[in-house]
Amino acid sequence: MAVDYTTRDGVAVITLNNPPVNGLGLATRAGIMDGLARADRDPAIVAIVLTGAGKAFSGGADITEFNTPKATQEPTLATVIRAVEGSAKPVVAAIHSVAMGGGLELALGAHYRVAVPGAQIALPEVKLGLLPGAGGTQRLPRAIGLEAALNMIVSGVPVMSEKLAQSGLFDEMAEGDVLEAALAFARRAAARDMGAGGTHPRLRDRKIQHDNAAGFIQFARNSVAAVAKHFPAPGKCIDAIEAGVLKGFDQGLAFERECFVALVQTPESRALRHAFFGERAASKIPDVPSDTPVRAIKQVAVIGAGTMGGGIAMNFVNAGLPVTLLETKLEALERGLATIRKNYETTVKKGKLTQEALESRMALIKPTLSYDDLAGADLIVEAVFEELGVKEQVFRRLDEVAKPGAILASNTSTLDLNKIAAFTKRPADIVGMHFFSPANVMKLLEVVRGKDTAKDALATVMQIAKQIKKTAVVSGVCDGFIGNRMVEQYVRQALFMLEEGALPAQIDGAIERFGFAMGPFRMSDLAGNDIGWAIRKRRYQEQPDMHYSKIADRLCETGRFGQKTGGGWYDYVAGDRNARPSALVDQMIVAYSNEVGRARRKIGDDEIVERLVFALVNEGAKILAEGIASKASDIDMVYLTGYGFPLSRGGPMLYADTVGLYNVERAMARYAAQPNGDAWQIAPLITELAAAGRGFNG
Ligand code: NAI
Numbered sequence: 001m002a003v004d005y006t007t008r009d010g011v012a013v014i015t016l017n018n019p020p021v022n023g024l025g026l027a028t029r030a031g032i033m034d035g036l037a038r039a040d041r042d043p044a045i046v047a048i049v050l051t052g053a054g055k056a057f058s059g060g061a062d063i064t065e066f067n068t069p070k071a072t073q074e075p076t077l078a079t080v081i082r083a084v085e086g087s088a089k090p091v092v093a094a095i096h097s098v099a100m101g102g103g104l105e106l107a108l109g110a111h112y113r114v115a116v117p118g119a120q121i122a123l124p125e126v127k128l129g130l131l132p133g134a135g136g137t138q139r140l141p142r143a144i145g146l147e148a149a150l151n152m153i154v155s156g157v158p159v160m161s162e163k164l165a166q167s168g169l170f171d172e173m174a175e176g177d178v179l180e181a182a183l184a185f186a187r188r189a190a191a192r193d194m195g196a197g198g199t200h201p202r203l204r205d206r207k208i209q210h211d212n213a214a215g216f217i218q219f220a221r222n223s224v225a226a227v228a229k230h231f232p233a234p235g236k237c238i239d240a241i242e243a244g245v246l247k248g249f250d251q252g253l254a255f256e257r258e259c260f261v262a263l264v265q266t267p268e269s270r271a272l273r274h275a276f277f278g279e280r281a282a283s284k285i286p287d288v289p290s291d292t293p294v295r296a297i298k299q300v301a302v303i304g305a306g307t308m309g310g311g312i313a314m315n316f317v318n319a320g321l322p323v324t325l326l327e328t329k330l331e332a333l334e335r336g337l338a339t340i341r342k343n344y345e346t347t348v349k350k351g352k353l354t355q356e357a358l359e360s361r362m363a364l365i366k367p368t369l370s371y372d373d374l375a376g377a378d379l380i381v382e383a384v385f386e387e388l389g390v391k392e393q394v395f396r397r398l399d400e401v402a403k404p405g406a407i408l409a410s411n412t413s414t415l416d417l418n419k420i421a422a423f424t425k426r427p428a429d430i431v432g433m434h435f436f437s438p439a440n441v442m443k444l445l446e447v448v449r450g451k452d453t454a455k456d457a458l459a460t461v462m463q464i465a466k467q468i469k470k471t472a473v474v475s476g477v478c479d480g481f482i483g484n485r486m487v488e489q490y491v492r493q494a495l496f497m498l499e500e501g502a503l504p505a506q507i508d509g510a511i512e513r514f515g516f517a518m519g520p521f522r523m524s525d526l527a528g529n530d531i532g533w534a535i536r537k538r539r540y541q542e543q544p545d546m547h548y549s550k551i552a553d554r555l556c557e558t559g560r561f562g563q564k565t566g567g568g569w570y571d572y573v574a575g576d577r578n579a580r581p582s583a584l585v586d587q588m589i590v591a592y593s594n595e596v597g598r599a600r601r602k603i604g605d606d607e608i609v610e611r612l613v614f615a616l617v618n619e620g621a622k623i624l625a626e627g628i629a630s631k632a633s634d635i636d637m638v639y640l641t642g643y644g645f646p647l648s649r650g651g652p653m654l655y656a657d658t659v660g661l662y663n664v665e666r667a668m669a670r671y672a673a674q675p676n677g678d679a680w681q682i683a684p685l686i687t688e689l690a691a692a693g694r695g696f697n698g
Pocket residue numbers: 303304305306307308309326327328332382383384385386387390393394411412413414434435436437
């Protein structure tokens with residue numbers, strides 16, 4: 001039963017009952033229509049109360065019906081709202097907990113609204129690249145005024161009901177039981193409306209309040225253009241609201257619908273919806289049922305208080321979990337603790353943390369030099385030097401001291417997790433937790449599943465990831481896991497393009513205009529060019545057949561490691577992180593092309609973007625085919641949350657689908673025929689899907 005119908009002394013109560021948040025799926029919408037008809041037929045009923053069971057009035061559209069025929073099947077939400085608004089008997093919405101999206105639009109269709117404090121009120125459609133498509137852009141401004149409504153619609157941010165108490169949205173703010181208050185209100189309204197000749201107030205008949213609507217709308221447009229460059233939805237929200245101001249309710253409503261239909265089709269909305277569902281899907285592991293029992297994690301330990309260890313410890317502490325932090329030397333331990341404190345102090349200075357909270361977080365960290373202090377830990381995360389020998393020492397020692405059932409995790413970014421597991425007698429308890437730098441800030445956590453990792457250990461780590469607010473994506477064991485394995489091919493293409501005719505600023509500029517937060521050369525200067533150099537040196541040994549441009553090695557040989565040495569691909573002035581093109585480096589690049597006999601040519605921005613992004617896509621396809629990632633959206637989540645891939649494009653795999661795999665494959669074949677074309681070993685999965693007319697995401 002998606003909707004319950006009861007009567008209370010002459011008032012019909014229509015209760016949405018579609019857990020968890022009374023999403024307005026087809027059955028719920030049909031149930032409301034039935035309830036309205038039943039109340040209308042019954043002469044004993046004088047008024048109707050519309051409310052929600054459980055934890056919400058209504059959270060809006062039913063996300064399980066997204067992209068299914070049910071979403072657009074009659075009765076649509078617009079039909080339901082018309083029926084509510086047109087009811088011959090007064091309808092009172094009783095609002096509590098959550099009224100969002102379509103849920104709020106439904107309430108706006110009612111003749112009266114009674115609410116309790118503490119309810120979250122929002123039209124969050126813009127966050128999915130859409131606008132409220134069932135009258136929200138028309139009715140909310142008539143309820144709370146142009147300015148407040150525009151802010152809510154364009155930002156999608158929830159406002160608490162008590163903040164809207166004086167706004168005209170609610171006819172009564174109730175304390176206590178919202179249903180009882182609404183019932184009493186409904187009876188009074190019925191008596192009053194009869195006196196008024198049987199008409200009920202409708203928001204659509206109200207005027208939109210503002211002294212200077214045109215000026216405000218122009219101001220809003222300018223502000224939105226600056227902050228939402230890559231997204232059309234916020235601008236469309238303003239257009240729809242403006243239509244209501246200029247042309248009245250009916251034309252505004254029709255225009256809102258037009259905008260909604262257009263926005264659903266945009267790649268940006270598709271990307272945002274993909275990311276929304278991708279985030280949820282990432283926590284689902286095909287062969288690990290969601291009801292797998294998890295191990296209790298009450299006490300955490302971190303080994304190594306360096307760059308990563310400190311940030312990792314902060315994550316757990318921020319979630320209220322005590323952390324034992326182990327180092328080999330007192331000096332390193334003290335340095336690590338001081339860095340953590342300094343990070344928190346910066347947050348205090350920004351006003352986002354109180355001094356007391358800082359002290360209580362620091363008090364949750366127990367520094368130690370002794371492995372004996374790890375005996376109580378339920379989860380131990382290792383973040384020591386990236387050398388297998390050091391990892392071996394640590395894991396052998398952990399195997400001796402850790403309690404049975406403790407999860408032993410490694411933050412290694414390149415080493416073989418199965419080898420690490422083999423250092424212990426408990427490989428089922430070993431898992432990778434690959435954090436990204438800075439670990440206390442970056443959302444991404446690659447959870448690496450070894451060949452023996454137990455399902456409950458994996459499920460536990462996924463749950464703890466949620467607790468520390470990370471986007472966790474499961475990766476199988478391979479060199480670089482999902483993210484770094486793909487980025488290596490991206491960087492490889494960037495270096496080839498330098499050799500073939502481009503310069504760092506041109507490559508960075510092209511990919512940044514595409515929407516990346518930072519191009520490959522600015523990124524490398526920030527992380528340190530020596531890191532990639534070390535990886536390449538290892539590659540030359542392990543995979544002598546794989547060919548690289550040696551231009552980056554030349555740069556490193558001159559000691560230009562990036563920002564930390566005052567120069568890398570770019571020049572840097574002390575105290576300023578701005579990258580300035582370096583004449584010296586640019587000359588070095590040209591000289592290198594001459595030396596290796598590569599005729600330099602002008603490379604267009606389109607080619608730069610294609611070669612960089614399709615290099616990611618090609619490696620992503622191999623990762624998918626090998627089962628290192630279990631779904632394409634997992635790869636996209638890695639890139640959206642860990643590598644600054646533009647959210648408006650939805651990640652490399654969705655972007656490839658948007659371009660069409662047939663076109664992607666043709667472009668790859670074209671690049672394969674150019675100099676350095678041997679890097680394009682097209683993934684068989686791409687050929688297969690392109691031939692079938694399919695994409696990575698179906
Ligand atoms: P780091 O050099 O900053 O820190 C390592 C810390 O471990 C040092 O404080 C050192 O004193 C300590 N240590 C070394 N041997 C130890 C032992 N036997 N017992 C206890 N402590 C010991 O290195 P970083 O950058 O924090 O890297 C740590 C791990 O995280 C490596 O496996 C690295 O590959 C991985 N990683 C690093 C990322 C980065 O961006 N720096 C990103 C993701 C993973």
